Amino acid sequence: MHPIHFPLGQSTKRRPWHVPSSLSLDHATHIATHMPTKVRRRSVDDDPFTVALAPPEDETLEQRDVRLLLEQEAKEISNSIDEQLSREKKESQRGPRPVKVLLLGTLLPPARPCTQPFALRAERIWCATYLAVRRELKLIRPGKSTTLKNFQLMYDPKAFRAERASWRAIVQLNVVRSIHVILDVITRAQNRRPSDGSPPDSPMVEDDLLALKMRLSPLIRIEEVLMQRLIPSGPDKSDAARLAQLTNIPYSERPRNVNREVAVNSAMQWKDTFARLVTSDKASFDSEKAVDWDDPSDPGFVLHSLAEDMKDLWNHETVQTLLVRQNLRLQEAAGFFLDCLDEVTALRYMPTDDHILRARLKTLGVSEHRIKMTSGGMTGSISRDWRIYDVGGHRSLRAAWAPYFDDMDSIIFLAPISAFDQVLAEEPRVNRLADSVNLWTTIVSNKLLANTNIILFLNKIDIMKSKLESGIKLVDYVNSYGKRPNDLESASSYLRKKFAGIQRENSPSHRVFYCHLTTVTDPKSTQYILANVKDMLMHQYLEEASLIP
Ligand SMILES: Nc1nc2c(ncn2[C@@H]2O[C@H](COP(=O)(O)OP(=O)(O)OP(=O)(O)O)[C@@H](O)[C@H]2O)c(=O)[nH]1
Ligand SMILES: [Mg+2]
Numbered sequence: 001m002h003p004i005h006f007p008l009g010q011s012t013k014r015r016p017w018h019v020p021s022s023l024s025l026d027h028a029t030h031i032a033t034h035m036p037t038k039v040r041r042r043s044v045d046d047d048p049f050t051v052a053l054a055p056p057e058d059e060t061l062e063q064r065d066v067r068l069l070l071e072q073e074a075k076e077i078s079n080s081i082d083e084q085l086s087r088e089k090k091e092s093q094r095g096p097r098p099v100k101v102l103l104l105g106t107l108l109p110p111a112r113p114c115t116q117p118f119a120l121r122a123e124r125i126w127c128a129t130y131l132a133v134r135r136e137l138k139l140i141r142p143g144k145s146t147t148l149k150n151f152q153l154m155y156d157p158k159a160f161r162a163e164r165a166s167w168r169a170i171v172q173l174n175v176v177r178s179i180h181v182i183l184d185v186i187t188r189a190q191n192r193r194p195s196d197g198s199p200p201d202s203p204m205v206e207d208d209l210l211a212l213k214m215r216l217s218p219l220i221r222i223e224e225v226l227m228q229r230l231i232p233s234g235p236d237k238s239d240a241a242r243l244a245q246l247t248n249i250p251y252s253e254r255p256r257n258v259n260r261e262v263a264v265n266s267a268m269q270w271k272d273t274f275a276r277l278v279t280s281d282k283a284s285f286d287s288e289k290a291v292d293w294d295d296p297s298d299p300g301f302v303l304h305s306l307a308e309d310m311k312d313l314w315n316h317e318t319v320q321t322l323l324v325r326q327n328l329r330l331q332e333a334a335g336f337f338l339d340c341l342d343e344v345t346a347l348r349y350m351p352t353d354d355h356i357l358r359a360r361l362k363t364l365g366v367s368e369h370r371i372k373m374t375s376g377g378m379t380g381s382i383s384r385d386w387r388i389y390d391v392g393g394h395r396s397l398r399a400a401w402a403p404y405f406d407d408m409d410s411i412i413f414l415a416p417i418s419a420f421d422q423v424l425a426e427e428p429r430v431n432r433l434a435d436s437v438n439l440w441t442t443i444v445s446n447k448l449l450a451n452t453n454i455i456l457f458l459n460k461i462d463i464m465k466s467k468l469e470s471g472i473k474l475v476d477y478v479n480s481y482g483k484r485p486n487d488l489e490s491a492s493s494y495l496r497k498k499f500a501g502i503q504r505e506n507s508p509s510h511r512v513f514y515c516h517l518t519t520v521t522d523p524k525s526t527q528y529i530l531a532n533v534k535d536m537l538m539h540q541y542l543e544e545a546s547l548i549p
Contacts, residue, residue: 335360
C-alpha cells in the first residue's frame with residue numbers, strides 16, 4: 001500500500017500531493033500550470049490520464065481485443081456527447097442569460113484487465129465478468145446527480161414527485177443487481193480452483209444456499225424486463241442496442257464489454273420512455289395513479305414473491321463471509337436497498353424521497369436541467385432561470401469539455417472523501433482520494449474557468465465517519481496527517497484545508513470559493529447548504545445587474 005503524502009509546510013504549488021504511481025503529481029502539477037486552451041495542443045506524454053490509460057506492458061492479444069472494443073465504445077459515446085454539447089451551447093445563446101451551475105466530480109482510474117492465468121475460456125470470461133462487477137462496486141460516484149435531485153426536491157418538488165413512478169423501476173433494478181452480485185459471488189465460490197488465488201479457508205457453499213440461488217434465478221429475466229422498460233425506443237437506438245445484448249446471456253457469463261448498468265443522458269429520455277408504459281396521469285401529480293397495479297407483467301409481483309428468499313440470501317452467514325473475504329462492501333455501494341427489502345418489495349411499492357435520493361442511475365455525457373428560482377429582495381421577489389449541468393463521471397476524464405463551460409456562474413465540485421482508503425484492486429498504488437485531488441487541481445488551475453466561482457462539496461461524510469469510527473486510519477493513507485486525532489472533525493478539517501490550499505495556490509486569479517462537508521443523500525443537511533448556494537448566486541446576479549449596491 002502506498003499512502004498519499006502531503007508534504008507538511010511545503011507550498012502546494014510546488015508539489016501538492018505525492019502519489020507514487022503512474023498518476024504522478026508531477027503530471028498533475030504540470031497540468032495545473034499548463035492546462036489546455038482552445039489553441040494549445042498537449043503532447044500525449046504530459047497527460048496523466050493518458051499515462052494511466054496506457055495498456056500494461058504484459059498485455060495479451062486477448063486482453064488487447066477486449067480493451068480495443070471498450071475504447072471503441074467509449075469513442076462513440078464521446079462523439080455523441082460532443083454533438084450534444086455544441087447543440088446545447090447554440091441553444092443557450094438565445095434569450096436572457098440564465099444562472100448556470102456545473103456539477104463536477106472525481107473520475108475513476110482505469111482498471112487493468114485480468115492477468116491471472118486461467119486455462120479454460122469459460123473461466124477467462126468469468127474472471128472478466130467478476131472483475132467488472134468488483135470494479136463497478138468499487139467505483140466511487142461522487143454524488144453529482146444526487147445533488148441535482150436535491151435541487152429538484154427543494155425547488156421543483158412537484159416535478160420531482162411526479163417522477164416517483166419512474167424511479168420505482170430504477171430502485172427495483174438496483175435491488176436485482178445487488179442480488180445478482182451476491183449470486184455471482186456464490187458462483188465464483190462454487191467454481192473456485194486453486195489457480196485463481198482464492199484463500200484456502202474460503203467457506204464452502206452449502207446446499208441451502210444453492211437452493212436459494214436456484215429459486216432466485218427468475219431475477220435474471222426481471223432484470224431484462226426492467227432494462228427494456230427503461231430503454232427508449234426513440235432516436236437513440238445505440239443505448240438500446242447495447243443493452244439488448246444482455247438478453248439471453250446469463251448474468252455471470254456476460255462479457256466484460258457489455259454495458260452492465262443502465263445509464264442515462266439527456267438524449268436518452270428514460271423517464272418519458274417509462275411514462276409510456278404506465279397509465280400516465282401526470283397532471284394530477286399522483287404517482288399512485290401512474291402505475292398500472294393490475295399489469296400482470298409488472299416486475300413488482302415477482303420481486304414481492306421472492307422477497308423472503310432475497311432476505312434469506314442477504315442474511316446468510318456464508319454470503320456475509322464470502323463478501324467480506326472478497327472485500328465487497330455492498331452496503332457502501334451505490335443503489336443499496338437490501339436493508340429495506342420489506343419496503344421496496346411490497347405490493348404497491350412507491351419510492352420515498354429518500355429512496356429516490358439513494359437510487360443509482362449512472363449519468364452518461366452531460367444533461368441539462370432547468371429550474372426556476374425565486375428570491376425575495378427589498379424590491380420584491382425576483383425569478384431567474386437556472387440551468388444545472390450534470391457531467392457524467394466518464395466525461396470528467398477529459399478536460400476537453402472546459403471550453404463549453406467557460407460561461408458558468410459556478411462549479412459545484414464533489415470530492416467523495418470517504419474513498420481515502422480505497423485503491424484499485426488491480427493498481428494498488430492509485431488512491432481514490434488522489435484522483436479527486438488531481439481533478440481538483442486541474443479544474444482550479446484551468447484558465448478558461450478562472451472567473452467561475454467554485455463550491456467544493458467534501459461529500460460522503462457519513463461513510464467517512466463510519467470508516468474512521470471502525471478504526472480505519474487516515475494516516476495510513478495520507479502520511480502527512482501525522483498524529484492528528486482519527487476523528488471526523490479533525491480529518492475533514494485537515495482535508496478541507498488541503499483542498500482550499502490547492503485552490504488558493506493554483507487559481508489563475510482570485511475567485512469566490514466555498515467549501516462544505518456534505519452527505520448529499522441526507523436531504524435535510526443538503527438543503528440547508530443548497531439554500532446558501534442559491535442565495536449566494538442570486539445575490540451575485542443582483543449585484544451584477546446593479547439591483548443591489
Ligand atoms: N452514503 C452516501 N451515499 C451517497 C452520497 N452521495 C451520493 N451517494 C450515493 O452514491 C450513488 C452515486 O451517486 P450519483 O449522484 O449517482 O453519482 P454521480 O456523481 O452522478 O455518478 P456518475 O453519474 O456515474 O458520474 C447513489 O446511489 C447515491 O445515493 C453520500 O453523501 N453518502
Ligand atoms: Mg450522475
